Amino acid sequence: MTRFLLVVPPLVGHTNPLVGVADELAGRGHDVAWCGNAEQLGRLVGGGARIYDCPMPRDEHMVRPPGLTGPAAFRFLWENFFVPLADAMAPGVDAAVEDFRPDLVLTDQHTLAGSLTAERRGVVHVTSASTSAELVDPLAAFPKIGAWLRELMNGLRHRIGDPRAEGDPRFSPYGVVAFTGRELIGDAPLPHDRVRLVGPVIAPRPGDGGFPWEALDGDRELVLVSLGTANTDAGGRFLREAVTALDSLRDRVQGVVVDPGGLLEDVPDGILVREYVPQLDLLARASAVVSHGGHNTVCESLWHGLPLVLAPIRDDQPIVTEQVVTAGAGVRVRFGRVDAARLRTALETVLDDTGGHRTAARAIGRSLRAAGGRRAAADLVEHVAAGTPVHG
Missing domain, CATH: 3.40.50.2000 (Glycogen Phosphorylase B;)
Known part of the structure; x- marks a missing residue:
């Protein structure tokens, strides 16, 4: 039995794909725990799940002006949400790793507290990419914004990760599970050769029993x-x-x-x-x-x-x-x-x-x-946890 810790942000769209993966891993006899906003996770992952609660940023960090779009919206999202989220969640993720002792951390691409805490503590981690957008380097045409983001993530790494480490914390060098397909991202090169495109996870979710x-x-x-x-x-x-x-x-x-x-x-x-x-x-x-x-x-x-x-x-x-x-x-x-x-x-x-x-x-x-969905995702994290090299 392998212990998997899933680290997610307080965002439904980033959590839902992993619900089916967690069920698949549990069905294979593995021990699965969640780390994030306990109130939201309780609604999304079903009763009986093991959940480690994390502090969330103050509400004012999470409110974005409705009309904000384009590069300004991107900067706001990172500076006022993803980075404060990582700083806020880091102590909770660290406590979860200490208590649960996972063999592998499966962490959302934008929940950098998961990847950087695993990095600092020497725990193998795999990235969950819930969107195809950053797989194709959307900032290639905006080098100044790209440099700004790298500096932002580097500062975060020095606060909660391993300052000696290198590489983009959004893409684990051990493996990336991406819930998309090649037909959508086209011929664009992927961040590295350990990205597995598994398509969406179509699995039962807590239902709306009142739908007419x-x-x-x-x-x-x-x-x-x-x-x-x-x-x-x-x-x-x-x-x-x-x-x-x-x-x-x-x-x-x-x-x-x-x-x-x-x-x-x-x-x-x-x-x-x-x-x-x-x-x-x-x-x-x-x-x-x-x-x-x-x-x-x-x-x-x-x-x-x-x-x-x-x-x-x-x-x-x-x-x-x-x-x-x-x-x-x-x-x-x-x-x-x-x-x-x-x-x-x-x-x-x-x-x-x-x-x-x-x-x-x-x-x-x-x-x-045909991409495999939750079974392909579970296969990848099992192989990484077992020390088997994975290639897309």
Whole structure:
């Protein structure tokens, strides 16, 4: 039996892929523990999981101005969230390593307290990359920002890691599990030859027992609209335009709209609006997805062979969106300017497959399913823990 410690940030999209991996490892007889925000982990990983709680940064670090995009949003994210998160979590991760004595730490790419603590304590670690964006070096065209980020991470390494170490703490030299596929990232070189592209993890999650399945109309095409859980502050106008677009297509389309902030009022009959939804179950029934370009939603949709209408807001979303459009599996609209008429046109384009988007999505889905998902991820960390060299 091998002991695996999974270190994650307080971000649902970064945790969900590892839930299935943890279940797979536990099913193989290994001992698995989690380290992060105990309250959130308790909701996401199910009862009975061993959880080590970590302090989180003060709330003011985590609130980003809604209109912040582009390089400014990237700098804010690192300077005001990821680095304070690492500093705050480091004592908790260190205590978890001391108590649990893991054979391997599996740590999220952006939870540097995991990689740097493992580095300092001499514990083998593997990176979990929940997005494809940084695998392709998005800062290649912005050398000054790249240098700034390296300096930021170097300072963090001197505070909580091993100052003598080298290399990028976002990519473990032992191995990287990336929940994406080559069809999305194209021919771009990977950070090193120990990156394994395993596709999304499609595994049971704690469900929404109150979802009104009986309200779904089997005679209409189901369209899911979701901006994820981290964009509530920016999504009101877009969701209202999406509802209008869906209502204009009500003869052929039934919309399910995720509205965690309760921003929508006076929704037309026939459109379901929910605070949360059982996304994987809905994707199995859907015909298309409207999304912000969040990596998990994109890959889970493509795994199901669904074409996408994408309206990226910030962070990795423009990069992921460009990957989808380049692969032919979706169309892009402008988040801040698109109206209901343009959204309707975009939806009709992917639903009618006039540009081959559904055909491309299904081809990508077949490739993602063949990548192995949680089993391939579990294989990699088992091999690394056993000291077996791993190559992508």
